[in-house]
Amino acid sequence: MAVTKAEIVDMLFETMGLNKREAKGVVEAMFDHIRENLAQGEEVKLSGFGNFTLRDKNPRPGRNPKTGVEITITARRVVTFHPSQKLKAYVNGSEPDNG
Amino acid sequence: MTKSELIKNISAQYPQLSVRDIEMATRHMLDYLSDALAEGERIEIRGFGSFSMHVRPAKQGRNPKTGESVMVPEKRVPHFKPGKELREQVDYPENTSGKA
Numbered sequence: 001m002a003v004t005k006a007e008i009v010d011m012l013f014e015t016m017g018l019n020k021r022e023a024k025g026v027v028e029a030m031f032d033h034i035r036e037n038l039a040q041g042e043e044v045k046l047s048g049f050g051n052f053t054l055r056d057k058n059p060r061p062g063r064n065p066k067t068g069v070e071i072t073i074t075a076r077r078v079v080t081f082h083p084s085q086k087l088k089a090y091v092n093g094s095e096p097d098n099g
Numbered sequence: 100m101t102k103s104e105l106i107k108n109i110s111a112q113y114p115q116l117s118v119r120d121i122e123m124a125t126r127h128m129l130d131y132l133s134d135a136l137a138e139g140e141r142i143e144i145r146g147f148g149s150f151s152m153h154v155r156p157a158k159q160g161r162n163p164k165t166g167e168s169v170m171v172p173e174k175r176v177p178h179f180k181p182g183k184e185l186r187e188q189v190d191y192p193e194n195t196s197g198k199a
Contacts, residue, residue, distance in 0.1 A: 002141040002149070003132070011131050012124055022116060026124050029109045031147045037100045039188035046102045049129045050177070054189060076190050081150075081179030091137045091152065091175045 005031075038079055050083040102129075136177050146184040153178045 005027050012023035034044050034052060044052040055078050062073040083091075100108070102125065110121045132150065135142055142150040153176045160171040187195040 002143040003135045004143055005145070008128055008131060012127060015127055016120065016124060018116075018120070018124065022113070023124075025113060026109060026116070026121065027128065029112050030105065030125065030128060031144055033100070033105055033108045035147055035185050035188060038185065041189075042100055044100045044105070046105070046129060048102075049133065050179075052179075074194055076194055079148075079179075079181045079185060079189050081177075083177040087133055087136070087177060090133055091177055093137075 041077075046084075048084055048086050050081055050087055052079055052081050054078070055080055144182070146182050148179055148181040148185055150177055150179050152176070 005024070008027045009020060009023045012018050012026065013020055016023075018026065037044050038052055038054065041054060043054060046052075057076050057078060059075045060073050061070060063070050106118065106122050106125050109125065110116070110118045113121065116124075132142055136150060136152060139152055141152075155174040155176060157173040158171050160169055161167065162169055181189075
C-alpha cells in the first residue's frame, strides 16, 4: 500500500496536533507550490531531500511500439528529481543526521 | 525555490499558523517521505507524481587505479515519476494545448 496525501495528513495530525483541515491544507500547499514553481520554469531545491530540476529535450525520432510507425517525438520540457546525498545514503541504510 | 522559500510561501497562504509550525510541518513531511522510501514504500501524490525505489543490483566492478576486481554492492536509488498534471504543466504549451 503506497503512501498518499491521506497518510501524510494523518502523520501531521498525530505528530503536531494540527487539525485535519489545516494538515490537509499544508500538505496540499507544499505539493502545489512545488508544482507551480516548476510550471513557471523554476527549479525547486529541498536541502536534505533532493532537487527537482527541468530539462529541455530536443526532438528525436521515435516509433510507435505497437504499429512500428516512425514518428518524431517533439521537443519537450520534463521534470527530473535528483535525490540529495543525504537521502541516497539514508535509503541505503546509513543513519540519518541533521545535515 | 529553496526549502526556506517554500516555507515562506506556505506561511503566506496560512497566516493562521505560525511560521514555526509550517517549518516543523515541512520538515516532518520531508522526513516522512524519506522514511517511507527507506522502508521501500511507494509514495503516490495524485497530480504531482510518484516516488519509488529502483534497485541497482550488486555487480562486479574494478578499481580504476589498481585494476583490481571488486564487488560493488547493491544500491537503492529513489526515483521520481512526474504525474500527468505536473508533466503537462511544465511542458511547452504547444505540446499540451487543449489538454492541460
